[in-house]
Amino acid sequence: MKENADRLTLLSDFVPLLRSDGDEAGLSGARVSVPSHLIAFAAEKSRLESRVISMID
DSSP, X not given: OHHHHHHHHHHHHHHHHHHTTTOSOOSSOHHHHHHHHHHXXXXXXXXXXXXXXXXXX
C-alpha cells in the first residue's frame, strides 16, 4: 500500500508541473533527482550483472 501512496504523491506533484509550463517547482530539483536516478540505474545494472558498480563523484 505504501508503494501506491508514493506513486500518488509523485503523480500529484508531477501533473501540476506539466500543466504549469515550468512555472512551478517540484518536490526536488535536478540537483537531487539526477544523482538518485543514476544510483537506481547503477543498482539495476549491479543486479543484472551480479557485480559491484563503481560510481565516481
